[in-house]
Amino acid sequence: MTIPASGEQTTPARRHRIDADPQSVERGLVSLVLTIVELLRQLMERQALRRVDQGTLTDEQIEKIGWTLMSLEQKMAELREHFGLEPEDLNLDLGPLGPLLPYE
Amino acid sequence: MEPHGVWIYAIAERVAIPPLRQLTGVGGGPVRTVAAAGLTAVAEDVELAEFGEDALRRNLEDLGWLEATARAHHHVIDAVAQQGPLMPMRLATVYSGDEVIAATLAERTADFRSALARISGRKEWGVKAYAARQPQPDGAPERTTGPAGSSAGAGAAYLRRRRDELTSQKNTRRETLASAEVIHAELSRHAAETRVHPPQAPQLTGSKAPMILNAAYLLEDEWGEDFAAVVSALEGQHPGVKLELTGPWPPYSFAGTGEREESGGLTA
Amino acid sequence: MDSRPEVEPALVPTAVIRHRPPPEPATHTERPAIHTERIALVDLLDRVLAGGVVVSGEVTLSIADVDLVTVSLRALVTSVSTLARSGADPEVLGR
Numbered sequence: 001m002t003i004p005a006s007g008e009q010t011t012p013a014r015r016h017r018i019d020a021d022p023q024s025v026e027r028g029l030v031s032l033v034l035t036i037v038e039l040l041r042q043l044m045e046r047q048a049l050r051r052v053d054q055g056t057l058t059d060e061q062i063e064k065i066g067w068t069l070m071s072l073e074q075k076m077a078e079l080r081e082h083f084g085l086e087p088e089d090l091n092l093d094l095g096p097l098g099p100l101l102p103y104e
Numbered sequence: 105m106e107p108h109g110v111w112i113y114a115i116a117e118r119v120a121i122p123p124l125r126q127l128t129g130v131g132g133g134p135v136r137t138v139a140a141a142g143l144t145a146v147a148e149d150v151e152l153a154e155f156g157e158d159a160l161r162r163n164l165e166d167l168g169w170l171e172a173t174a175r176a177h178h179h180v181i182d183a184v185a186q187q188g189p190l191m192p193m194r195l196a197t198v199y200s201g202d203e204v205i206a207a208t209l210a211e212r213t214a215d216f217r218s219a220l221a222r223i224s225g226r227k228e229w230g231v232k233a234y235a236a237r238q239p240q241p242d243g244a245p246e247r248t249t250g251p252a253g254s255s256a257g258a259g260a261a262y263l264r265r266r267r268d269e270l271t272s273q274k275n276t277r278r279e280t281l282a283s284a285e286v287i288h289a290e291l292s293r294h295a296a297e298t299r300v301h302p303p304q305a306p307q308l309t310g311s312k313a314p315m316i317l318n319a320a321y322l323l324e325d326e327w328g329e330d331f332a333a334v335v336s337a338l339e340g341q342h343p344g345v346k347l348e349l350t351g352p353w354p355p356y357s358f359a360g361t362g363e364r365e366e367s368g369g370l371t372a
Numbered sequence: 373m374d375s376r377p378e379v380e381p382a383l384v385p386t387a388v389i390r391h392r393p394p395p396e397p398a399t400h401t402e403r404p405a406i407h408t409e410r411i412a413l414v415d416l417l418d419r420v421l422a423g424g425v426v427v428s429g430e431v432t433l434s435i436a437d438v439d440l441v442t443v444s445l446r447a448l449v450t451s452v453s454t455l456a457r458s459g460a461d462p463e464v465l466g467r
Contacts, residue, residue, distance in 0.1 A: 045266060046270070052263060062259065062263065063258075066258070066259025066260050067258060067259030069259075069263070070259060070262040099306075102273075171413050175411075175416065178416055178420065192419075194420050195421055228419075301418050304414050304418065350411075350415050356420060357419055
């Protein structure tokens with residue numbers, strides 16, 4: 001190539017592949033999977049709150065749903081920590097559609 | 105001989121040749137000009153093996169290549185911009201030969217001239233706004249919410265806490281966006297023209313704070329300092345927002361001839 | 373070799389970057405005359421790429437240089453881009 005180098009060395013064509021180092025394989029795939037799980041968790045949470053607002057749930061149901069969502073949130077936090085992922089890592093940029101999950 | 109094309113950097117009225125001799129182009133070659141109809145295109149011969157349509161599609165996805173090429177492209181444009189008004193081209197404007205370039209210059213002389221007139225004596229400045237990270241509240245607010253009233257359990261308490269968090273996030277987001285609109289409106293008052301770009305992905309900026317405005321402002325040449333002062337003042341007036349100013353730029357965002365406009369609109 | 377005149381730009385230059393760390397943080401500057409090296413790449417790409425930069429959610433798993441699984445959102449992004457930009461040349465976007 002005759003283009004002027006920017007200082008960063010050219011890495012081989014497979015740079016975008018995740019090599020089979022177990023850690024990085026896990027991280028790449030796991031962050032994708034956890035992003036989907038996080039999306040579902042947020043959707044369920046919002047739906048639950050909507051149902052609570054509508055008054056269509058009994059106290060017992062509210063307690064059970066809340067408890068389940070709370071456990072799910074805890075589990076997510078544990079998994080994230082286990083794989084060394086920050087909350088911001090669980091997101092996907094859909095280009096013109098913006099990010100998959102809202103920031104914050 | 106390798107098949108080659110001609111990479112276009114910019115279009116101007118007159119371009120002095122000697123300063124171009126010190127420049128190295130995106131393809132590593134010399135920078136030259138193609139003149140027709142009173143206009144001049146700044147150009148370079150490039151090989152299609154690297155800059156043809158298929159090659160570009162591959163190379164544009166290679167961040168290393170993209171960075172080197174973008175910077176080389178900008179370096180030439182920036183140098184020629186010192187000479188006078190010019191219309192920068194976006195990356196990957198490649199023609200098959202000089203004849204086509206000359207024909208295009210002749211065909212669209214009026215478009216190019218009016219674009220040059222619009223940017224003459226002006227420079228582009230960029231402002232990006234980020235939502236300043238709010239400190240997270242310590243504990244859940246005590247008030248109960250929802251028609252169910254007081255439910256004693258941890259599950260219900262969790263839901264109440266989440267509702268409050270979501271509501272407060274929504275309010276903060278709304279306020280921040282309102283700030284961004286006010287800021288953009290105020291900055292636009294100082295500019296001949298503005299363009300709004302999509303916000304930059306956080307994976308690219310390295311900033312965790314959401315970007316709520318990414319805009320370009322076309323200002324008269326000597327107004328840069330005053331504009332910087334306006335930006336500082338606005339940042340002080342909007343504590344939920346952090347502003348970044350870049351510039352001056354050659355008028356990349358304003359070089360369209362009106363055929364394809366950047367869509368405006370602030371982020372949601 | 374195709375001899376028809378290529379219209380500007382030759383492609384809709386949308387770069388798709390897969391899971392790379394950010395090139396460099398955005399720099400704050402209030403003074404004019406920035407040296408090229410200090411310009412943040414993201415700011416430059418905003419201006420020189422018509423399509424902008426998309427960080428795609430693509431992950432390819434490979435063992436011994438053999439690609440086994442590719443999970444890609446790129447097709448989605450590309451086709452949404454096609455819809456969003458009227459006048460974009462479909463063949464240019466490769467779909």
